[in-house]
Amino acid sequence: MDYQPVIGKVHPRPSSSKSTSEARYWRQFKHPVFVKEYAPVTSVHFSPAKPHRYAVTAATRVQLYAPRTQKVTKTISRFKDIARSGYIRADGKLLVAGDDTGLIQVFDINSRAILRTFDSHKQPVHVTKFSLLSPTQVLSCSDDTTVKIWDVPSQSCVTTFTSHTDYVRSGQSSTSSPHLYLTGSYDATVRLFDSRSGQCEMVMSPAGDSAGGNVPVEQVLMFPSGTVAVSSAGPILRVWDLVSGGRCVRALSNHQKTVTALAFDSTASRLLTGGLDQMVKVYDVSTYKVVHTMRYPAPVLCLAVSPDETHIAAGMTDGTLSVRRRNPKASEAQSNASLAAAVLRSGTFETFLGGSLPAIGQGTVKGKGKAVPIGDVNEFRIESRRVKRLKGYDKLLKSFKYSAALDSVLRKQVPPTTTFALIQELIHRDGLRIALAGRDDVLLEPVLRLLVKHVTDYRFGEMVCDVAGLVIHMYTPILGQSPLIDTLFLRLRKKVQAELRFQKDIRRTEGALDMIFSVVASTSLPLR
C-alpha cells in the first residue's frame, strides 16, 4: 500500500467558444491599436502587394498606413467633400477613391499625384474599385443609381448600368470573369451585370418575402471562385448561388443590427461580418456557423483582413480605426516559403518527376537526435524506469506537515485545482483545522485571497464556502487587529453578497422563462 498522491480534480469545461481551436486562432489577433480619425471611417482596404499597406478613408482624405508601425505613411487629401472607398490596385501602385460630389480620382501612391479624374456621376460615389482581372478598369457605384465602368488609360466611361432604382452602395468586379460585376443597391436587389451586353443579367432579391423585400442591400461580396456571392441586407446575410441562376442558398441572421461590412480571410475559408451592433462575427463558410465573435467599442462600418492574415482592420462610426495584429508563427512563415518554392517550381521539369525528387537542389538537414544503437536481437535491455517523484506538497503531506503543505499550494503559480484538491485531502484527513490554525496576518492573507478569488467559481465555490466558514469561525476573535485581514474579510463579504444578488436575478429570469415556456407549451398543444 503506497502513499496516494494528491490528484487535482479535472472539471468538465463548458464547450464554449473559448476552447475551440478556431477561437484560439482568432484570439491571437491581439493588441488592438486604436487610431482616432475626425469622422467615421468609411473604408479600409489592404494593398494586395507586399508590404500590405492599407488605405483608410475618413472625412475628406485617404491615408495610407504601414502595417508594422500602424503609422500613417501617406496622406491624400485632394477631395473637396467626404471621400469614399479608397482602393489600392493589385500591384500596389495606384489608388482610386471617390467622393460625395461624384468625383473619382486615381492617384499614384508614391507621388500622391492625381493621374486620372472621372467626373460624370451626379451623386456621391460610394464604391470605386479596380477591376480584379482587368487592372486598367475601374468600377464605380453611385447614389444616382448608376454603375459605371471606366477605362483608366483613356479616362473614359466604358459602360453604364442603369438597372438599379435606388442608391447603389456596394459593388465588386467578378473574380472569375473580367466582364461581370456584382452590385447591391438600396432597392433591395443584388444585380449581376455583364459589360459585354451592358445589361443586368441576374437579379437577386428576397423574392416573395414581404418582410425582407424592402431592406436595402448594404454589402455584397463574391467568393474567389466567382460562383457564390454573399450579400447583407439589414441584419440578414444571404448566400447566393450564381451558377444556378441566383438562388438564395442560405439566409443567416446572427447580428442584432445591420451588417455593414463583409470580408474574407486570405483563403476565403472564413467569412467575417461586421455590424452596427459593434460585433464582428466569424463564420465557417462550409457550415455557415459562427465560430468566433469579436466585440468592438463602436458600430463597425468597414472591415478588412490583410492578405497574409496578420491584421484585421475595422473602421467605426466614431472615427476610430481598430487594428488587431497577430504574430505569425515561424512554421507558418516557413510553410509559406515552401509553398512559394512549390509555386516557383510548378511547370518546371522537376514537377513532372513527381515526388521522387522532392528536394532536389535544396540540401538536406540531418536530424539532431542521437542515433539509436542497434544491438543484438537477444540482448536483454534493461529499461530505465523513471521513479515518479512526489510533489513538494505531497512530501509535506506524507510527513503530516499540514500547515506547510497548505502554504506550499497557496503560492501564485499553483493551479487552483491542485490547491483545492489538497484542501479536500486535508478535509479527508481531518487536518484542515490544524493546517489553518495559528496563522498571523501575513500567513492568513494568502488563504483569504484564495477564498476571495474563488468564492464565485462554480468549481470550487462550495468548498470555499466550507473553508470560509471554518476560517471565520477560527479567526473571529482577531478581527479588528489587522487592517489587511479586515479588508479581505470585507471583500469576501462583498463578493458573496454580489454573487447572491446575481443568483437571485438568475432565478428570477429562470422563473419568468419557465412561465413563458409553460404558456407556450400549453397553448401549442392540441386540445383533446
Place this chain on the structure above:
Amino acid sequence: MAASTSREPQDVPLPPSPPYAHGKIGKFRKAFNEKGKGKETSGGQRKRSAAGKPSATSNIHPIYEDDPPLDWISLTDSPPSKTPPILTQDGSYYFALVGSSVQIFATYTGQLVSTLSAPASITGPSDMTSVVLNPQNIFQIITGSLDGIVRIWDYLDATLIRTLDIAQPIHHICTHGKHQEFIFVTVSRPSKPTKKPSEDASSVLRISLKAMDASAPPAAQRPLDIISLGKIRYPTGLAVSPSGNWLVATAGHKAYVANLLNIKSGFTKYVSPDRISCLTFHPVEDYFATGDVKGNIRLWYCLNEPTTFKVAGLEKKTQTASFHWHAHAVSSLAFTSNGSYLLSGGEESVLVIWQLHSGKKEFIPRLGAPIQTISVTKTLRGGEEYLLGLTDATFVFVSASALKISRSYSRVKLFPSDNTSSSLKSVPLAVHPSSSTFILPSSHASSIQMFSLTSSKIVSELEIFASNRVSRREELPIEPSRVEHTVVSASGDWMASIDARAPNEDFQGEVYMKIWHWEQKTSLWTLNTRIDRPHGLHKVLALSFSPRPQDGQESYLVTTGGDGAVKTWRLRSDREKNREGEGFWTARSSFTFPSEIPSHVSWSPDGSLLAVTSGAYVSLYDALTNIHRTTFTSPECSHACTAQFIGRGRFLAIQGKQELVVWDIVSRSVRWSYTSSYPIYNVVTHPENDSFVILTSAAPGRSRVHTFSPSLSKPSKTTYLPFTLLNAIWYSSKPTSSLSLAGITNDWRFVLVGDDVKAPEKEGTSATGIKSRSLPQRRTLFQDIFGKSIFDQPLADDSSAATLHRPAASVDKTVFDVPAHLAPPLESLFDSIMMGFLKQRPIEQDYPTEEASGDDDVSMEVDNPEPVVPSRSTKVDAKEITSLVAVFQMHSLQTHAPKTPKVNGVVKVNGIHSKPSSTPSRAPQSTKSKPSRQVDVVSPLFTEPSPSPTVNGIGKKRKKALDYF
C-alpha cells in the same frame, strides 16, 4: 518463554469510573460470545444445521417451534484473537487463535494446514484466549479458554492429549523452561454469585500440569495443585523473565512483579502513569517493556533492584526508560531475538522498530489495517521475519533485513464491525457471474473484495476510493468514504459503485458514482467512468442495471437519488476509436418527482419497464421514453419500500412496512396481499422462476424467511434464521427452485443461506496431522539459477481451480419464447442450441499449477512426453479421434514431427500455452485505472515467494524458449 497478550485495550475502562464501565462492556462481550457460541463455526467453514441448536433460543421465542430452521453457513472467520500467534521451534508453522479453535498455518505459504477445535461441551465451545508451546515438549501446545479449561495438544498428530479444568475463565498463560511442570495463568475470580465473572477481579495462579488423578476420564481432570500468587485487577499481560526468576503481570496502571524463587513473598507493585496495554520481556536480560494506552513504551529495570524494604502490597515507583511515538494505544510489543530492537504497533497501522541503545526508530507504514499482534519468526535461511496480525484477520510478514512487507495472507477480510451504526443502511453485495465471485465489503469502508466461492479465496481487493489511511487525530474516527452500493450488469462487463462520504458540521459530503469495466484478460476491474455527485449532494438511494439487453438494445443504468430524480445513464462509445469496450457512461435522461422521493427502482425482466417506488405509489415507466404508464396504489400498503418484478415480469411485488402486495400488471389489479406480523425488511426474487422470498425481522437478531409464489397468498414455506440480513441477493449456483441466498448479517458476517448450502471444501479446516506433510523444500542456489527441477514437482492436485473464471455457457432461450409457428425449423436450431448446452472443451487451457508458480517455466518448456498429471480414464470419441488424426497427419508431413503431449485426454498442440495474462491472480497492476488500486492478494498457490519475476518477464522467457524448439 514469556507469553504476553494484550487483552482488548478498549475493554479496559477509563480511569475515572472503572467498575461501572467495565462491567457494562464485559457484559456486552459476554452476551456476544454467548450468541456466537450457538452458531459461530470455529473454522467458519463447516456446515451447521440449526437442528442441534441449544434450546435456549427457542425458549425465548416460542414461535420458532413451528418453523423449521434454515441451513446456513458463515464464510467469514470469527474475529482474530488478540493473542500473538506463536511459532514452532523451527518456525515453519504458526498457531493463531480463532474463536474456539487453534488454526495452524504454514509460515512459508500462509496456507491453513490444520485446525484444532475444542470439543463441544455442554455450554458450547468458548473462546480460546491463550496458546503457548509446552516447555516439556516442543511438539505440544497448551491452550487456555474462557470456560476455564487448559488443553494440551500434540499438533503433529492433531490430538488432544490432556484436559485440565480450572473452572475459572483463563485469560493468559505463560510458561518457562525452568518451571516445566507448571504454567502460570491469570484467571477471573468468581466474585459475587449474582455477577458474572469478569476480568476486573482476577488472580494469578501457578498450576501444575500433572493431573490430580491420572486414571480419571480425560474430559475433566483436575490439576494436581493450584497455588495463587496474588490478586490483580484488569490483567493485560503475563510474562516470565528469561532467567525464570521473575513473573510479571500487568494490570490496570500497575505492573506486578513476583519472585518465582520465593513464591510466598507475593507481588511488588510498580505504578505506571497510564494504563498498561501490553507487556513483553527482553529475551536475554532481566527487564521488560510495557506499552500503555497513551502510546508510551516503557522499559522497566526494576527487577534486580535491591529489595531493601519489600513490603507486599506496597506500590512503588521506579526508574523507567520511555519511548514515545505512538499517538494511540500500543497494542503489541515484541523484542527481536537478539534483544537489540523493540517492535511496537498499534492503531496507526505503522510498525515501529526501535533501536534500543540509540533510541532511533524506523517505520514500516501503511500496512493496511491496525496492528493487533506482533511476533518474531525465524526463516528457514536463518534470517528473521516479523509476523504481524492485523485486525482484519490478515497476517503480514515483514522481512527484517529489507524492512519491507514480504508477503501477506488473508482470507475473507473482516468487515468493519466496529462502526456499523452509521452504515447500517446500505452494504455493497453483488455477484459477478462470469468470474463466479462475490463482491463484498472489505475491512476498510472504501474498498471491496472479490470472494471466489469455488476456490473459497479472496481473488482481489479493489479500492473504490483511493485514500491514505491516516489514523484518527481526535477521539472520533475519521469518516472514510464508504462504498454504499455495488451492482453488476447482467453481461458481467460492468460494475457500478456508489461511494459517499457523509457530511459533517463543517464540510459537505462527497458522492461519486464509479463504473468499472471487467477486463477479461487481466481478470480485474478497471475504472471506466467517474461521475461526481450523480444526484447532487443527496444520497443515491438505488441503482440498477438494465437486464441482459436484447439484440440492438442498449444497456442502461438507472439511479434514484434523494433529490427526487430518476436518472438513466447509457454507455457512449467513442466512434473515432471504434474499439471493443471503449466507451464511457453518460447521462441519458432524468425525470423528477415534484414531491416524492423515489426510494427504489427496478427493471422488468425484459428491460422495457421501470418500477419506481416513491412514497405510497409505485409507478411504471417506459424505460426507453420515460413515459409514465401506470401507477399502483393500494390501501393495504400505505408506504411502499420496494417494488420488484417476479419471474417473467407479469407480477409486481410491492413491499410495505409489514405488508406485501402482489399486483398483476396485465390486469392492473391486486392479485393478493399478505400482512406479516413483523416488519418486512427485504424481498428477494428468484432470477429465473417466479418464486420469491421475504425476510421479516421477528425479533432483534432473528428473522423469518417466507417463500412465496404469485399464485398463492400464503407462504409455501416458512423458516427462520438466527440473524437478520443487511443485504441479501439470490445466489443461484444452479437454476433450481431451491432457495439459495447470499447475505451479510447484522453482525457483519458473510453467510450463504439456502436449502442445501454446501461449504466449499477447504483444506485444513479439520484437525489433520502435519507430520505426514512434507515440509516445503528449501530453495537451493541451483534452483535460484535454473528454476525448480521437474522431478520433485508436486502433482497437480488443484483441478477444481480449472473451472475458475470460466464464463458460463449461455443458452439463448429467447428463441423459445415466441409462438411455435414463428419459431425457426428445428433442424436449424439444433446445432446452435446444443452447442450452447455443451461446454466447449478448453483446448488451450493449462493447468493452474503450471501457470501460477512462476518458477515452473522451465519444466513447461521441456517437451515432456510423460503426462505430468495422472491420467484419468477418459473416453475418446470419434470427433476427437479425427482431430487427432488430423494433427498427426499434419505433423507427419513435416520433417520433424514433435510428439504431441497428451495431457488428460486433451490434445495440446505443441508449444501453445495459454497466454500468461490469463492467470487469474498474477495480473499486473492495471495501467488504465489511475485512481484505483487493485490489491493483489497473494494466492497460496505460490509455493515459494520467487524473488521478483514479473509477468512480463515470464512472457519474455517463454517466448524465447519457444524459439529453441
